[in-house]
Amino acid sequence: MSDFNEIDLDLLKRLSEADGIGGMEREVSRIVTSYGKDYSDDIQYDNLGSVILKSSGKNKTNGPKIMLSSHMDEVGFMVRSITAEGYVNLLPVGGWWGHVMPAQEMTITTNDAEKIIGVVGSRAPHGLASEVKEKVIQPMDLYLDLGVTSEQAVEQLGVSIGDMITPNVPFREMNDSNYLMGKAWDDRCCVGVGLEVLKNLSESDHEADIYFAATTQEEVGIRGARTAVHTIKPDVAIALDVTTATDTPFDNKGMKLGDGVVLSVLDSLTIGNSGLVQMMEEIVKDLLLDVRYDFMTVGGTDACNIHKMMEGVVSMTLSLPTRYMHSPRLIIHKEDYIQTIKLVTEFCRRLNWEKLNQLKSSVGITKD
Incomplete structure (x- = not known):
């Protein structure tokens, strides 16, 4: 080695x-x-x-x-649109499989280079029909939750259409330090x-x-x-x-x-x-x-x-x-x-x- x-x-x-x-x-x-x-x-x-x-x-x-x-x-996303309730709709940039996205933290980089953290929305499994559980959500149907209540609140954070969105993941040496995650x-x-x-x-x-x-x-x-x-x-x-x-x-x-x-x-x-x-x-x-x-x-x-x-x-x-x-x-x-x-x-x-x-x-x- x-x-x-x-x-x-x-x-x-x-x-x-x-x-x-x-x-x-x-x-x-x-x-x-x-x-x-x-x-x-x-x-x-x-x-x-x-x-x-x-x-x-x-x-x-x-x-x-x-x-x-x-x-x-x-591979990442752009801000496609912002809903009245303050959710950010995603536009995939590169190839994504919907299975790997729900409940993941993401970073929006604004035009002023500010970093805004959000989480990709997901659903609790309780009471979901089997066909819903087995269906892969398309990346275009996913959204980012910034923990705010309105479109105006998102805009006040400096977020705008076309901003870059990337996974919020720290570099890490794994339990065997030869394996590197990031x-x-x-x-x-x-x-x-x-x-x-x-x-x-x-x-x-x-x-x-x-x-x-x-x-x-x-x-x-x-x-x-x-x-x-x-x-x-x-x-x-x-x-x-x-x-x-x-x-x-x-x-x-x-x-x-x-x-x-x-x-x-x-x-x-x-x-x-x-x-x-x-x-x-x-x-x-x-x-x-x-x-x-x-x-x-x-x-x-x-x-x-x-x-x-x-x-x-x-x-x-x-x-x-x-x-x-x-x-x-x-x-x-x-x-x-x-x-x-x-x-x-x-x-x-x-x-x-x-x-x-x-x-x-x-x-x-x-x-x-």
Whole structure:
């Protein structure tokens, strides 16, 4: 088991507890810039709000460009309307299952950055017909109770239509401290991976220019990666995102927390570059890391839009398994996090023009 002190736990706490749905990622991007500025040569934003941190290669002008991409946005809600009685109707931003919402605390972030706490309404089971008990409430039918009596009282709190709503969940080390619970691990844990990689690379030479893109609006259409890739114009890209752990009594199918790195061979929107997958396998072997493979038949990552841009970008996804994705509380494992950081750091150290040409030739991209 890797040593706890290898990672910055406070960084993960700050990333998890920050509030940021699609199009409103400012709190998260400020954490990215404040942490990453000491390990970057340049920081820029694109016009969708993605923040891009650059770590220059030792040749300064002539190395291949690597894009690491992790999305900052979490699934959440907006204020859709306010009733005369002071209840707040919700508009889902990203994919929610109604089962995970009733009786959960939520935070409204106002235009003045005030934090207003409410609870999602639920019903007592007493006397409910079985068909009502068995029915999943649709997220659009849910409401937030702020504990006030009128629309005017809600407005006096500073709440207005379109305000961001996110789960009110503190970061927590579980009873086995290798297990970390918090909100927004999709995809804030991978934002942490990108920042830790930049920190590691600041202590060693690398030929490639490394660009870490903390992207926006992935949960609502994989939008931020599309604009960030045009800003960077990378030669190769690694999307860092989560995948579904299946090690609970609900699933029991084998994707366990704590078993190491996950190479995504394909998902429903992207086929990973085969040479890139092979290079990752070589590094895993050299570093004595643990490895498993992911074939996600539903959903995709930032790689979906990155690999189709310009003339095409050599791309794949590395995944971290998480329990309870797209719910207020998710659980990840430190070992998966640490091993992914090690893998990505070493990949960035190794990639040069010769290696890149080998990756391209793996899918028939050759001048011969």
